[in-house]
Amino acid sequence: MSLITTADTVEEWVELAHAEGLTDGLPVYPPTRAAVDALVEASGRDPSQLLGAIPPRGGAATVEVVAANAAMAGCRSEQFEVVLTAVEAMLEDRFNLRGVVTTTHPCWPLVIVSGPIVEQLEMAHTESVFSGGGAHANAAIGRAVKLLLWNAGGATPGEPVKEVFGHPGRYAFCVAESPASPWPALHQARGIDAASGITVFACESPTSVAMWGADDTPVNRLAQLSDAMAIKGCNNTHTMGETLVVLTPNEARHMAENGYDRATVQEQLWQQARRRIGDLLSPGVPPYAWWPDWVDTSDPDTLVPVTERPEDIHVMVTGAESIPWMAVCAGWGNLGGYAVSRALDG
């Protein structure tokens, strides 16, 4: 812990934080000792407990440092454990946080919160869910993660971040799964035996898929979604990896009423979301080395799936009960950002 600067007023602090490079442009709260201590105490953890070094800068993410960034985001005590758990998940090697943060690609860690804790924290899970839904928790949790990666990780545009276009979620990227889903929570489907949990996954902003021209049969609705999953230029289309699809609660119920569980949706999407090799490669461009051996690259008519396995298509239920609608959040492909799920208390 250290005294980094002084300010006599909050207004002065806001300008100082910008001048010191402690924020990405949005104003931040001052990380006062009192606010930080309150978050640490609420977590029940030792303030010096090290979660890991945040790449690429390598700043030590102790519980206290995470709390400082959470305080700057306006996090409340009951939200802090979600932030800590999400950070721990992102620091797993398979997530490749260094790559996710600095890549040219517009992806960012999405924090997906599932289970009873969604309602306990009054998280938004209906209209505008991907833009916070007006809920304090969605915004504060997503913002806390961003500020930690900015301050401890040094994730600043230009150097070392090479992101070509940017991602609106780099301000805050946290959503909650709908309690009205007919299926088990996402973290449970991924093998976490807990009522509440989080899943972190590095992905693009949602690409909207309205059901224009599609009848109400699940197979044709999913065919519509599949088309959006396999666009040229998408990292999944060219390298596989993992991807995330989003169904509204009423769409998910409609699937379930027709006998579809999550696995069936995954399998059907995996079968349909494919692209002909001949369409993906310009003449003379060799096939990609990261496609598995069972992809026949010698035949231009081979249909390549966007993931290696159906279970690499993560299916989440959230959003408004509204007209038929789905979305796809493409992943970073086979370069990293793979989903990691953890249990939460509550």
Next chain:
Amino acid sequence: MKFVGELVDPRGQVVINDGALASRRGHTQGPLTIGFLVNEYNPSSGPDFTRYTEVLEQEFRHRLDVTAVVRQHKPVLSRPAGDEMLASFRACAGVVNGLAK
């Protein structure tokens, strides 16, 4: 609005990596083996580092007593090379890493 008190640094102390460095031979006396670790086997766009290493190889053979080369390509450019791949460079006097694009 006025407030008083200590502010906690949100940046955290930088963690120094204490991992062992590769041994330094400290000489360029031959015969030498040089390694090339290329980030991507057949890039569809951007610099062709495989070709770059071929040019470097010629220079090394000409200017230094390089008699052997180990050339490896990472299967995924954004992830570190695996242990087996790194072990293949153990006998090298030096290794040139491919740059990311």
